[in-house]
Amino acid sequence: MTHITLAHGNGGRYMRQLIEEVFASQLANPILDSNADAVKLPVLTGDLMMSVDGFTVKPLEFPGGNIGSLAIHGTVNDLAVSGAIAKYLSLSVIIEEGLELKTLERIIHAMADAANESGVQIVCGDTKVVPRGEGSGIYLTTTGIGERKKDLSPGLKNISSGDQILVSGPIGDHGTAIMLAREQFGLKGNVQSDSANVIALCSALYDLPGLRFMRDPTRGGLATVLHEINQATKLGLRIQQVNIPIRDAVNTVCEMLGYDPLFLACEGRVVAVLSEDDAEEALDRWRAMPAGADSHLIGEVDSRVARVVLETELGGERILQELEDDPLPRIC
Amino acid sequence: MTHITLAHGNGGRYMRQLIEEVFASQLANPILDSNADAVKLPVLTGDLMMSVDGFTVKPLEFPGGNIGSLAIHGTVNDLAVSGAIAKYLSLSVIIEEGLELKTLERIIHAMADAANESGVQIVCGDTKVVPRGEGSGIYLTTTGIGERKKDLSPGLKNISSGDQILVSGPIGDHGTAIMLAREQFGLKGNVQSDSANVIALCSALYDLPGLRFMRDPTRGGLATVLHEINQATKLGLRIQQVNIPIRDAVNTVCEMLGYDPLFLACEGRVVAVLSEDDAEEALDRWRAMPAGADSHLIGEVDSRVARVVLETELGGERILQELEDDPLPRIC
Numbered sequence A, B: 001m002t003h004i005t006l007a008h009g010n011g012g013r014y015m016r017q018l019i020e021e022v023f024a025s026q027l028a029n030p031i032l033d034s035n036a037d038a039v040k041l042p043v044l045t046g047d048l049m050m051s052v053d054g055f056t057v058k059p060l061e062f063p064g065g066n067i068g069s070l071a072i073h074g075t076v077n078d079l080a081v082s083g084a085i086a087k088y089l090s091l092s093v094i095i096e097e098g099l100e101l102k103t104l105e106r107i108i109h110a111m112a113d114a115a116n117e118s119g120v121q122i123v124c125g126d127t128k129v130v131p132r133g134e135g136s137g138i139y140l141t142t143t144g145i146g147e148r149k150k151d152l153s154p155g156l157k158n159i160s161s162g163d164q165i166l167v168s169g170p171i172g173d174h175g176t177a178i179m180l181a182r183e184q185f186g187l188k189g190n191v192q193s194d195s196a197n198v199i200a201l202c203s204a205l206y207d208l209p210g211l212r213f214m215r216d217p218t219r220g221g222l223a224t225v226l227h228e229i230n231q232a233t234k235l236g237l238r239i240q241q242v243n244i245p246i247r248d249a250v251n252t253v254c255e256m257l258g259y260d261p262l263f264l265a266c267e268g269r270v271v272a273v274l275s276e277d278d279a280e281e282a283l284d285r286w287r288a289m290p291a292g293a294d295s296h297l298i299g300e301v302d303s304r305v306a307r308v309v310l311e312t313e314l315g316g317e318r319i320l321q322e323l324e325d326d327p328l329p330r331i332c
Helices: A013-027 A067-081 A101-118 A173-182 A199-203 A221-233 A248-257 A276-287 B013-027 B067-081 B101-118 B173-182 B199-203 B221-233 B248-257 B276-287
Strands: A039-041 A047-055 A084-096 A121-130 A138-148 A164-167 A211-215 A236-240 A271-274 A296-302 A308-311 A317-319 B039-041 B047-055 B084-096 B121-130 B138-148 B164-167 B211-215 B236-240 B271-274 B296-302 B308-311 B317-319
Touching: A013 A101, A013 A121, A039 A121, A047 A067, A047 B084, A047 B121, A047 B138, A067 A084, A067 A101, A067 A138, A067 A199, A067 A211, A084 A101, A084 A199, A084 B047, A084 B138, A101 A121, A121 B047, A121 B138, A138 B047, A138 B084, A138 B121, A138 B138, A164 A221, A164 A276, A173 A248, A211 A221, A221 A236, A221 A271, A221 A308, A271 A276, A276 A296, B013 B101, B013 B121, B039 B121, B047 B067, B067 B084, B067 B101, B067 B138, B067 B199, B067 B211, B084 B101, B084 B199, B101 B121, B164 B221, B164 B276, B173 B248, B211 B221, B221 B236, B221 B271, B221 B308, B271 B276, B276 B296
Parallel strands: A084 A121, A236 A308, B084 B121, B236 B308
Antiparallel strands: A039 B047, A047 A138, A047 B039, A084 A138, A164 A271, A164 A296, A211 A271, A236 A296, A308 A317, B047 B138, B084 B138, B164 B271, B164 B296, B211 B271, B236 B296, B308 B317
């Protein structure tokens, strides 16, 4: 068979073959057991951390990755920004009848590569097949279990006025790459998704006593992370627009189509908040790494303002509004 | 708003409101933190067990439950049959644009009730919204973390010839209830899904040294569990058809529609394999419990046969074939 049928999801022979030949062969590791209802995880010594993410990106494949690699990076990154190193993932797959088997194989292959690079093992999985017209090729969910050093606890609660805000690289690449890959705009461009694990970027900062908070700016982009900080802390933020790294190609596409790159998803960037004392050290560390070469200090937490204030290049100021309408659905 | 829109999945204000008002309010517990990328789990002392399941059942609501309660029972039960008590769940929700908010609320309400009854907490979640026509109301994935006593390890590897096979109650109720709920057959019937947690049934057997293996016969039904045992152990099975508990209403519906109840899903039953020494004790314990009142010894593992042999009421024998075509898609 060249395409997925409903019988691939019914618990019988076709499903067992699919799981053995496509999933287990690519994702094999000593813990994964396709005959078991549950698996035993090795003993973890640090704090046990858990995170989950669903993936519905369209198209399934795009410059710089596919839904398979994205499903690894998304969950590994949620753990990394929380101070935890991802160790074990579960995988749930909801396939639409009619998906080409070769497409599925490419997705699982990219997933295996991303898992290897990220140092995680997929230890249990589940596959469902839904009828044609009730899915969109494939939806994935990954849940990650990670380990965190016992004295590490980055979080919104640690932020105070005067703290500095860093971003690890150019924003909006993933969102722009997805837009272009959809071809609905008749544009071609040379923007790749930044989809990658941010384990090295995050762990480079774990030992800084002034590390307050980290987040990967995915859905809703950098702007949404800034609003989360504002809402959770009730502290204002002052952001210097000129310091926010954005690729020329991303700016060009956004200007043509009327999008604001501040709201577009990244899938391999980190926003970090640090004390004034440690912000420069963090920036130095990031800039010494390939993934952080274009990192910038973009602003600070400032109790003297109430909202997210964007200082424009010409010396003006505007309030950055919260996202309401969806600029770009199905981005991750 | 009365229905889900794409903006409920974009990471912005509507999504935050949805998560706070529908999910967090119903599922609240001390660990769940809708502002965090990952959560810290309390220390677990036993073996750490992990399991995942996706849920795509149609219709979303049926006599005896809905997709929300099913998503709790499915994962809690996969852990229970593996010897582990479920403690923490992650939840991934993929909603189709246009789902009625009241339907979503009923689903999350049933989920909260089932989680409470099962003694588990939903500690992290993710929500995506897909466009109308690319989903089917709602799809759920739950990943469970459970704790298992260090000397307990039921599994296919423990099974040997002479072991006895028990089933905890009538089979095929869930599959039949879903069929009737679809109304496509123009039939009405009074069959409820058996959807329930099997924690008490499973843990009642944990201390029996002759406990070999347990499984909940979901997709593919009892027949598929018997084939799994046959394939994994290379040992044959002899099953006495007359001892398999099946409700009259289930038999009637199956006869009218040409289904075999052996292949229909259960969502609150356990198949257990025990040594000859402990099988009677297990049956006694189950029969003393409301959930196991109609449990039966249905056959045994027998190396003298090669396949799954069904002994019919009239003294005949037939080989039980493996499921190929899907008798009933979207059952869980």
